[in-house]
Amino acid sequence: MSQTSRSRVAALPPEAFGRRLLVDCPACGGKAVIHVGEPGERPVDAAARRLVCEACGLTRDQPATPMGVILDPFMGRAPRLCAETRHGFLVAWNEDHLDYLERYLAGGLREETPAPEGGVRNASIVSRLPAWAKAAKNRDEVLKAIARVRREKL
Numbered sequence: 001m002s003q004t005s006r007s008r009v010a011a012l013p014p015e016a017f018g019r020r021l022l023v024d025c026p027a028c029g030g031k032a033v034i035h036v037g038e039p040g041e042r043p044v045d046a047a048a049r050r051l052v053c054e055a056c057g058l059t060r061d062q063p064a065t066p067m068g069v070i071l072d073p074f075m076g077r078a079p080r081l082c083a084e085t086r087h088g089f090l091v092a093w094n095e096d097h098l099d100y101l102e103r104y105l106a107g108g109l110r111e112e113t114p115a116p117e118g119g120v121r122n123a124s125i126v127s128r129l130p131a132w133a134k135a136a137k138n139r140d141e142v143l144k145a146i147a148r149v150r151r152e153k154l
């Protein structure tokens with residue numbers, strides 16, 4: 001890919017991909033999905049959720065998190081899509097999030113377009129990426145790590 005290829009993604013808030021989280025199954029290590037319920041007035045991390053393993057069928061429920069309790073959106077499991085590089089690792093919450101990161105990071109010239117409904121109130125996903133992940137000199141290594149995660153974990 002040439003250094004001047006351009007990538008453009010919509011600016012999205014961090015919770016954009018937060019309704020479906022991939023983790024390793026606590027029973028078999030296979031791909032498990034945490035389905036997040038309607039958050040209502042509360043942050044999405046506090047909503048009730050159900051873990052379902054696609055490999056062994058294990059199901060676990062977690063009720064909505066009471067106010068004041070520290071939130072663990074991944075129900076104590078490690079995120080499944082974790083792209084490791086020499087500089088650190090990038091976590092994607094699900095397949096769409098991984099695609100989004102890959103699409104953005106693949107371009108030599110990268111742009112975010114504001115969301116149609118008036119933009120992102122909080123810092124966007126892209127703005128929260130670590131500097132090493134966005135550094136041009138690390139691009140090939142980061143994209144390789146993303147490709148490895150896709151191959152081994154999806």
Ligand SMILES: [Zn+2]
Nearest residue numbers: 025028053056
């Ligand atoms: Zn399982």
